[in-house]
Amino acid sequence: MVYGNGSEVMHRVQEAMSRVAKAQYLLFTSIYELEAQTIDGLKEKLQIPIYSIGPAIPYFKLRDKLSPIIHNNEPNYVEWLDSQPKASVLYISQGSFLSVSSAQLDKIVAGVIDSGVRYLWVTRGEVARFKGGGDDNMGFVLPWCDQLMVLGILVTLWVELDERRPICRCSNAYFPQILGSSAKSKSIVDDWKIGLRVKREEGVESLVTRDEIAKLVRRFMDLENEEGKELRRRAKNIKEICRRAVAEGGSSQTDIDGFIKDILQC
Structure with missing residues (x-):
């Protein structure tokens, strides 16, 4: 995560981008369908596998009958x-x-x-x-x-x-x-x-x-x-x-499976 203003931020961004070439993979906690143009553009520019595995939260495991945690005196x-x-x-x-x-x-x-x-x-x-x-x-x-x-x-x-x-x-x-x-x-x-x-x-x-x-x-x-x-x-x-992205056969589920297979082959 990069924060700040002016030239300091630009320097941090350039430093971060310079390290991408040394990476074996890029993982995004995003969803392909929501940012397809950006992800496809990166795939054209970079010679490493790129996986979109979002959303990285357990939201879709929720059920209406689940009860939230309420602490004492809260x-x-x-x-x-x-x-x-x-x-x-x-x-x-x-x-x-x-x-x-x-x-x-x-x-x-x-x-x-x-x-x-x-x-x-x-x-x-x-x-x-x-x-x-x-x-x-x-x-x-x-x-x-x-x-x-x-x-x-x-x-x-x-x-x-x-x-x-x-x-x-x-x-x-x-x-x-x-x-x-x-x-x-x-x-x-x-x-x-x-x-x-x-x-x-x-x-x-x-x-x-x-x-x-x-x-x-x-x-x-x-x-x-x-x-x-x-x-x-x-x-x-x-x-x-x-919902579709994380379902069986969805884009995120497919990318997660692909990333795991790549790791196992290392």
């Missing part, structure tokens, strides 16, 4: 989610590696509260930011949750505040933070068309205002909005592509 967020109207909850993951600035986070919190939507917000050490704002019954803030369970059951919208890739059936608002995030943002917004790009205003730290956040959230959560309906339809298609 509020039961699943019960809270189950008590909310269908498709009404905004899920926000703040990210554990690299998140937005403190000033931007304040505006995001204020914007989400101003929007009036229900939300489940996973954040570490930032709970105090939510005190005294909005209706406590509209939001649930906690340091950790069973993300696969939550995303696999009833999430409408996933707002990522770091660089992770969406896998489940949910639309996205995206804040690119590191090199690679901008490329993923392009895929999500321009190629797959399952998300909206958060526009930053010119000025100090290019902060997105609380009003812009509130408007964006309302757009996503409006179930009668044609734009939102189309985003959800495309996201559902992405979900099915992921």
Whole structure:
């Protein structure tokens, strides 16, 4: 993973790419059907086997009857989610590696509260930011949750505040933070068309205002909005592509088998 700005980043990228020629294989935790043009281009340029084995999470082993892990004295967020109207909850993951600035986070919190939507917000050490704002019954803030369970059951919208890739059936608002995030943002917004790009205003730290956040959230959560309906339809298609890729005979399963065979022949 490469992060930073300017020439420092470019140097790191060039250094990383120079090592590719020494590799025996390249493995991507992506799905061929989602990035076929890029993967085919690399296969033409490089003289080593390239395998796409994503998604690298146990999402497809979930079953509706599985119960999430709830620790002692921890509020039961699943019960809270189950008590909310269908498709009404905004899920926000703040990210554990690299998140937005403190000033931007304040505006995001204020914007989400101003929007009036229900939300489940996973954040570490930032709970105090939510005190005294909005209706406590509209939001649930906690340091950790069973993300696969939550995303696999009833999430409408996933707002990522770091660089992770969406896998489940949910639309996205995206804040690119590191090199690679901008490329993923392009895929999500321009190629797959399952998300909206958060526009930053010119000025100090290019902060997105609380009003812009509130408007964006309302757009996503409006179930009668044609734009939102189309985003959800495309996201559902992405979900099915992921399922087919890991099924028997799917592209990811085939590449995993091929990689194992190559290793055994070494």
